[in-house]
Amino acid sequence: KAGVTQTPRYLIKTRGQQVTLSCSPISGHRSVSWYQQTPGQGLQFLFEYFSETQRNKGNFPGRFSGRQFSNSRSEMNVSTLELGDSALYLCASTPGQPISYNEQFFGPGTRLTVL
Amino acid sequence: KQEVTQIPAALSVPEGENLVLNCSFTDSAIYNLQWFRQDPGKGLTSLLLIQSSQREQTSGRLNASLDKSSGRSTLYIAASQPGDSATYLCAVHTTGHSNYQLIWGAGTKLIIKP
Numbered sequence: 459k460a461g462v463t464q465t466p467r468y469l470i471k472t473r474g475q476q477v478t479l480s481c482s483p484i485s486g487h488r489s490v491s492w493y494q495q496t497p498g499q500g501l502q503f504l505f506e507y508f509s510e511t512q513r514n515k516g517n518f519p520g521r522f523s524g525r526q527f528s529n530s531r532s533e534m535n536v537s538t539l540e541l542g543d544s545a546l547y548l549c550a551s552t553p554g555q556p557i558s559y560n561e562q563f564f565g566p567g568t569r570l571t572v573l
Numbered sequence: 574k575q576e577v578t579q580i581p582a583a584l585s586v587p588e589g590e591n592l593v594l595n596c597s598f599t600d601s602a603i604y605n606l607q608w609f610r611q612d613p614g615k616g617l618t619s620l621l622l623i624q625s626s627q628r629e630q631t632s633g634r635l636n637a638s639l640d641k642s643s644g645r646s647t648l649y650i651a652a653s654q655p656g657d658s659a660t661y662l663c664a665v666h667t668t669g670h671s672n673y674q675l676i677w678g679a680g681t682k683l684i685i686k687p
Binding site: 500501548565 | 604605606609614615616617618619622662664666673675676677679680
């Protein structure tokens, strides 16, 4: 079974631009979560999608958004990039149900650098 | 508000030693707790998942325990090897409809010296 894939693996953007990251979950998994990892803040939860619906959201500004398609693939978008958005963005997939079972499997991440 | 703490922040031991990494959390209302390792610049690899009704899980040289009432989990690594060098993170899956998410510790950076 293929693991979680994320594209692209590396991105360099400039302030003010926008970016779209993609995540394909493990086949059969219906839930995708997104996390931001920085040296200063560690891992922080962005949002979680299940069956094309955002089921939960972390404390990030509205510049961060996401969506999920019918095949469970997910994208996250960051608009008006700031220097502080430079981070490793990780997505994780789980079956999604039952909610009490939530072993998360992570992709390799997308390293975003904002100049 | 759930908070997760990992002690120590860093640990360096000679190869072959058995070691224990600690994780504590403030709210015992959790679904489960998961341990991960992360190699520099890489994603996260799931090591063990302990559901709230379980006391421990084992995988090879790794054993994780969970004491919900005291808000503690330990990851025991037997006969450590240089390949075990990585950052180890624990995360708790909180309950509550509006808080379906993982809350993370800051990690323990482990170095195994040959």
